[in-house]
Amino acid sequence: MANDFLNEGVSDFATRLEVMTSYEVFAAMSLLEEHSEDNASDREEILSRITLVEEEIERRFPGQMLTPYRDWKKSSL
Numbered sequence: 001m002a003n004d005f006l007n008e009g010v011s012d013f014a015t016r017l018e019v020m021t022s023y024e025v026f027a028a029m030s031l032l033e034e035h036s037e038d039n040a041s042d043r044e045e046i047l048s049r050i051t052l053v054e055e056e057i058e059r060r061f062p063g064q065m066l067t068p069y070r071d072w073k074k075s076s077l
Contacts, residue, residue, distance in 0.1 A: 017056045026072045
């Protein structure tokens with residue numbers, strides 16, 4: 001799934017994020033984080049996508065930074 005996010009254009013990915021549910025955004029972030037730890041060859045591309053997801057989370061939860069994502073991640077374990 002992380003490869004799907006990496007294969008589409010950056011603007012397409014950003015547009016896709018806008019219509020995702022919060023759960024889907026958090027799942028995308030988790031997948032991208034895992035992929036970034038596993039594969040160094042496309043790290044720059046992954047980090048740019050992670051930044052987009054972080055910005056989307058901040059847009060949805062102003063002033064909370066990544067707290068909603070961290071809470072979701074803890075509850076998913």
